[in-house]
Amino acid sequence: MKPNDSKFLLNRLSTTVADLPRSGIRDFFEVVSQMKDVISLGVGEPDFSSPWHVRESAIYSLEQGQTGYTSNLGTPQLRGRISGYVEKFFGISYQPEREILVTVGVSEALDLAIRALCNPGDEVIYHEPCYVSYRPLIQLAHAVPVILETDASDGFKVTAAKLRPLITDKTKVLMLNFPTNPTGGGLTAEEVKEIADLAVEKDLIVITDEIYAELTYDREHLSVAAMPGMKERTIFLHGFSKALAMTGWRIGYACAPHALIEAMMKIHQYTMLCAPIMSQQAAYEALRNPEEDIAVMKESYWRRRNFLHGAFTGMGLNCGLPEGAFYMFPEIKSLGVTAKDFALGLLESEKVAAVPGTAFGACGEGHLRCCYATSMEQLEVAMQRMQRYVDHLRE
């Protein structure tokens, strides 16, 4: 066996990594990227560039020569603003010196949180369909992923009734993401409270991914971390990628009791050292007066949500009105095809890309994730083409 023999190398991979399935998103991306003139509803990021004052402040900080490392926790200025913002928007108060860690996106924060908490064999409950990284991150920490399946009939919600039977002696962590990627699902205050009560009763640690919190359309967003008895057992994760259109800067943060932040910080300091300083500067500027920037973009997503919902309903597809984020998760079961076949057929015959629901968990079968963070003009054309494809399938 020689090192340039790929079998030789495959045999030497960590079995944990070798056994990890590839992301369904990547598979689909590879098909789409072979094609020209595709209208894509497959993106998971805003179609806005970051607000200009944010970009300008990063340019200025570079001109000032700010190119070094920062504190492992992130710059004190940024942590201060994060603390103020989380207090104002979510009503939860965290000390900037001890309870906040700036990370490379919520992506890193999720990894840190799970690794900081889990021993091999610990059970982590998370809800599917969900963001693609949850299950692999649990597996990479040698913990046991336990799926709570949500479905269209109840708006893709996690309820205490669904959660209770999944809790065992080994359950350590519950992961929540509302509004949810890919379904747009959200929770009422009542539902959040029931989950919180159960978490307290069963002594669970909760990781809440709040990345779409500001993009909640029809009611005030309520974080589980704000419920009585929850702050002390919750790792609150948030970032700048979605509501502030800052995906490429790679900045997120974790807020949690000091002991948990300290544990996450240990991993962060050895793997990441710190988040990039120029991005931290930009994030600091973004939180100067974020409400205005967010309101403009939110208004535009809200309009597009309404349009797309009308279009799917008009095609006769079952599709709840999503409460948040910028995704719609229409059901295509009635057409008698799998999500994957529908998505591939739609791509080939009409050049519209939408991600099969199964990329977000097996129970996403029969659904498509359509992101509406794409221009109205493109959405209109995409909906005409999709209508044609649906009509063709019904013939």
Added chain:
Amino acid sequence: MNHLLALLKENARISLEDAARQLQMTPEEVAAGMEALEKEGVIRAYQAVVNEDKLAADTVTAVIEVKVQPEREGGFDRIASRLARYPEVTSMYLMSGQYDLMLFVEGDDLRTVASFVSEKLSSISGVTGTATHFRLKTYKHHGVLMDFTHETERLQVSP
């Protein structure tokens, strides 16, 4: 701001049906909403935003700072309304600071604007001084960038 007005400020040419679909309204409600905004004088006109630099005709735009002696009765408003009625004046504002009124004036050529200033503007009683600045190039007009817009590329599929 109300949802309908925000939408119209971005795109005044949208059809009633399309606006309705985006705003959770019926086309009739959109039409009624627009009519109400017009009646209240909130919406004053629907116009195209034009990049003048692309037009062959070399029209001239000047910004004119005007100092006036406010009148005992009517303050600035009476004299302002007399100035605003000249068709050459495309925009006009009462300002704080060194001067009182700012006028945007458009003409076919330099001479037209110059004669507007020397013959019409300065002959109005109450006008005590003017300073005229000519526009060289438009970078942005009514919130719209004129030239340097470029598309950024996003990944076609991302998580």
